Amino acid sequence: xxxxxxxxxxxxxxxxxxxxxxxxxxxxxxxxxxxxxxxxxxxxxxxxxxxxxxxxxxxxxxxxxxxxxxxxxxxxxxxxxxxxxxxxxxxxxxxxxxxxxxxxxxxxxxxxxxxxxxxx
Numbered sequence: 278x279x280x281x282x283x284x285x286x287x288x289x290x291x292x293x294x295x296x297x298x299x300x301x302x303x304x305x306x307x308x309x310x311x312x313x314x315x316x317x318x319x320x321x322x323x324x325x326x327x328x329x330x331x332x333x334x335x336x337x338x339x340x341x342x343x344x345x346x347x348x349x350x351x352x353x354x355x356x357x358x359x360x361x362x363x364x365x366x367x368x369x370x371x372x373x374x375x376x377x378x379x380x381x382x383x384x385x386x387x388x389x390x391x392x393x394x395x396x397x
Contacts, residue, residue, distance in 0.1 A: 284327045284360040285313040305330075331356040 289309035296303040305326075312326035331353060338347035350356050 284357045285309060285316055287360040287364040288327060288330055289313050290364075327357070327360075328353065 289306070289312075292302050292305040292309050296306055308326045315321070331350065334356075335347045335351040338344075338350060350359070
């Protein structure tokens with residue numbers, strides 16, 4: 278059942294980040310949190326936030342002359358699987374960068390006062 282929470286969680290995280298830079302997206306954060314918490318508890322999403330965003334994104338793609346892509350994203354199953362895959366991929370990349378950063382901090386190639394070169 279947790280698998281069905283991931284699309285709402287991905288949208289919530291997206292709007293949290295977008296809300297930092299663009300105030301017009303802050304109104305979606307409350308709706309996204311309500312949808313995520315409903316799905317996490319096993320209820321049907323009372324707000325239908327993920328469906329609303331799916332249709333809005335599909336309409337945006339269609340209005341920008343990407344009809345095939347808009348039609349593909351209008352399918353709820355395709356949209357949910359895309360959000361799940363995007364969330365998993367960005368999580369893996371973020372963890373990888375965090376590990377690289379921790380390794381760099383623990384074993385820094387730079388000594389105090391020396392010229393620092395980093396070899397990857």
